[in-house]
Structure formats: structure tokens, C-alpha cells
Amino acid sequence: MEQATLFEREESQPLAARMRPRTLEEFAGQKHLLGEGCILRRLIDEDRISSMIFWGPPGVGKTTLARIIAGRTRARFIDFSAVNSGIREIREVMRQAEEGRRFGERTIVFVDEIHRFNKAQQDAFLPFVEKGSILLIGATTENPSFEVNSALLSRCKVFVLRALETEDLVVLLRRALSDPRGFGGQKVDVGEDELKALAVFANGDARMALGTLEMAVLNGEATPEGGLRVTAGTLEQCLGRRSLLYDRDGEEHYNLISALHKSMRNSDPDAAVYWLARMLEAGEDPLYIARRLVRFASEDVGLADPRALELCVACYQACHFLGMPECNVHLTQAVVYLSLAPRSNAMETAYMAAREDAVRMLAEPVPLHIRNAPTKLMGDLGYGKGYVYAHDTKEKLSDMRCLPDSLEGREYYKPTTQGLEDRFARRLAEIKEWKSRQRAQKEHE
Numbered sequence: 001m002e003q004a005t006l007f008e009r010e011e012s013q014p015l016a017a018r019m020r021p022r023t024l025e026e027f028a029g030q031k032h033l034l035g036e037g038c039i040l041r042r043l044i045d046e047d048r049i050s051s052m053i054f055w056g057p058p059g060v061g062k063t064t065l066a067r068i069i070a071g072r073t074r075a076r077f078i079d080f081s082a083v084n085s086g087i088r089e090i091r092e093v094m095r096q097a098e099e100g101r102r103f104g105e106r107t108i109v110f111v112d113e114i115h116r117f118n119k120a121q122q123d124a125f126l127p128f129v130e131k132g133s134i135l136l137i138g139a140t141t142e143n144p145s146f147e148v149n150s151a152l153l154s155r156c157k158v159f160v161l162r163a164l165e166t167e168d169l170v171v172l173l174r175r176a177l178s179d180p181r182g183f184g185g186q187k188v189d190v191g192e193d194e195l196k197a198l199a200v201f202a203n204g205d206a207r208m209a210l211g212t213l214e215m216a217v218l219n220g221e222a223t224p225e226g227g228l229r230v231t232a233g234t235l236e237q238c239l240g241r242r243s244l245l246y247d248r249d250g251e252e253h254y255n256l257i258s259a260l261h262k263s264m265r266n267s268d269p270d271a272a273v274y275w276l277a278r279m280l281e282a283g284e285d286p287l288y289i290a291r292r293l294v295r296f297a298s299e300d301v302g303l304a305d306p307r308a309l310e311l312c313v314a315c316y317q318a319c320h321f322l323g324m325p326e327c328n329v330h331l332t333q334a335v336v337y338l339s340l341a342p343r344s345n346a347m348e349t350a351y352m353a354a355r356e357d358a359v360r361m362l363a364e365p366v367p368l369h370i371r372n373a374p375t376k377l378m379g380d381l382g383y384g385k386g387y388v389y390a391h392d393t394k395e396k397l398s399d400m401r402c403l404p405d406s407l408e409g410r411e412y413y414k415p416t417t418q419g420l421e422d423r424f425a426r427r428l429a430e431i432k433e434w435k436s437r438q439r440a441q442k443e444h445e
Helices: 039-046 062-073 089-102 119-123 126-131 166-178 192-201 205-217 232-239 251-265 269-281 286-304 307-322 328-340 346-360 374-382 421-444
Strands: 052-055 076-081 107-112 136-138 155-158 188-190 228-230
Touching: 052 062, 062 076, 062 107, 062 136, 076 089, 089 107, 089 119, 089 307, 119 232, 136 205, 166 188, 166 192, 192 205, 192 328, 205 228, 205 232, 205 269, 251 269, 251 286, 251 328, 269 286, 269 328, 286 307, 286 328, 286 346, 286 421, 307 328
Parallel strands: 052 136, 052 155, 076 107, 107 136, 188 228
Antiparallel strands: none
């Protein structure tokens, strides 16, 4: 537990600490919470703050935002670490907060990594949060639904903070170069391309971006004018990888994801893993790659191997839990699996064919027998009349027609015979043959 002044000033502090925003105007990102008219901005401006939890990845400003709130509300700010504190420390802080409340002093207790507290430690906050002795602001990188006690969570508003955009990080880096708290008193030359490359490398983490900038400046080349220049070569050494040629918003980004996708489609796991490594080592967001694999699992594999989608969704979750570099093996597993899986694009072709008819015939009425009939009037109008509940039949099938009359006979899903989809193809053929026999029989009756 650490009781801190609102803003400590130490020349020896890292750049990220020195450049910590002091006002909402300096705060970068989180416009969905702090933009004009947004809920958290209104609560702060109107001084109606209640206990809350900030959930988001590292380096997005959870601690900084808590400090700014404390400054705006003129509250006493206590920085509390879940790593170094126990029940005894919690009770001492609560005692101090109770004393302060008697004299009209508000206390904000900021708990970093609140998910590391056990149930007993979290429960120790409950009575004081309920009484209003403290305003609790917790910060966590883990889903609070799973990591924070339900009793405590129910008394806190959860705000989700997002990873900073590349543009937000570039603004922060420019400010660090011009602000006296940063390198404003020095002649430091960093090009726009280098700033953007550094922002991309930081992957939404302001702390990492500023820390890497500081390292690059300290290793910069001296200029004849007595300043420092940070070159692409300097940055490359500091980043420890060749990320400067990679622009997540540019052509190379799309070239590489295309190469990965087409290598998997061509059943070439070696090429696919190579392009995967190129993207990861250049600083690509692993979750972006994982999302593309989820798409590939249905677009290019589909029912030829239904487990491909399960594996890719699990891969996405693993990437979310672990991040880089640990999740590289999960992505590799998914990429190799998809490269070797049987192929079927029947899901995409089925949807695109259906979409063409749907867009062209948006006003086609739903057949009466498959309409819902929640009211008597609807029943009287024939809604649901003739509907057959398939589970009540011996074959678990019915010969009802479910397409609009104008589309009767259309076939959108055309299964392949690849992998497990051959089983689905045989099953579909059996169903269609059965329905055809039933309809023919009724016509002859």
C-alpha cells in the first residue's frame, strides 16, 4: 500500500512516469468513455463519481485516469497494490478513510490488479464501499466477471478501456518530444515514419511506446548542432525486430495476410507458418491474425472439418489470455491445422447465393405455417396453421415448405464430398429424397 501525492516529481523517473497526463485534455484515447457527452466524462465533470472498475490491457491509462479523477474531485488518493498488500493493510487504509469522512474528506482508493486479491481481501472492502467511506477504483487486465467477487462487482460500475490507436500513440510521442517534462528542452529529431513505426510496435500500450522512445533517444546519434537524431537503424536496434517496414494500415499489411491466407488454402503449412512469423515478428496484433483464422475456418474448411472453427476460436481465446510472444505457438497450431484440413467453400457460396436472392426479394412474405402466432388474432389469421413439429414425428422430419413460394426449389447449400462434409452431403440427399416421396404420396391421395 502506498499513499501518494497526486503527482510526484522526480527527475529520475522514467519518461512514461514524467509524461503521465494530468488532465482529461492531455489524456489520450478512450473517446467512447471520455468524449463530450459520454457517460464517464459526464460523471467526472459533474463530480458524481461512484465506485468503479477499469478493465483493459496494460498501458491504456487505468492508473492515470484514476489519478485525474482524484484531482478533479479534490479527493485524497491512496494507491493500493494488490500484489504487496493484505487484510491488515486494507483495514488500516479503511480506518484512515473513516476518519477522513468524519471531517468531510473524500478518499479514493485505487487498487491496481484487483483481480490478484483473494475473496477475503476483496470482501474486506465491501462494508466501506457500501457506507461510502471510500470510492473504490479497481484496475484489472482480466475479465472482472470472473476475477472480482460478485458482491463487490455489483457495487461497482465497470468501464472497459480499449488499447490505444496508433494515432493516439503518435500524439503522445510528439508531446513527449516537445514537452519540458519529456525532451522539450533538448534538440531531439525523430521522423514521422519512425514515430509511427514505434507506435505500431507498442501495440496500444502507451507505457511501452514512451519507454521505447526514451531508449531510442538515449541511443540516438549526436548532431553537429548539439542535438540527437533517432534514425530507423537506431529504432530497429531498440525494438529488437525488423518492424519498421511493416505498416498495419498499409499495403504490406494486406500483402502479408493475403500470403498467409492463400498459403493455407493451398495446403502449404511451411509457407503459411513463414508468413505468420513475418507478421508476428513485424509487430502485427495476434488477435487480428486469430480473427482471420476464424474466418478461414468457415470460409475455406467449413463442414469438411467442423472442428476447425472450434480450434480457431480456442486459439483466439489463448491469444487474448497470453498475448505475445507466448501465443505464437497457438497461432502456429491453428495455421498448420487449417493448412492440412480438407477444403470446402460451401458455406460462403451458400450465403452469397442466398444473399443475392434476399437483397433482390426483401419483401417476400414469410409462409403462414412457419409464422409465429403469439396472439389469438394472429392464430385466427392463419399464422402457424399447418406447422408440423418435427420432433413429434417418427422420422424427426416434415415435408413442410419453408421458402417463399417464389423461391421454392432453390438450392443454396451445395455440399462437397471433402472430409466430413461427405456425411452431410449424404444426409442432405436422404432428407430431400424422403421429402420428395412424402409430397408425391400426398399428391396421389
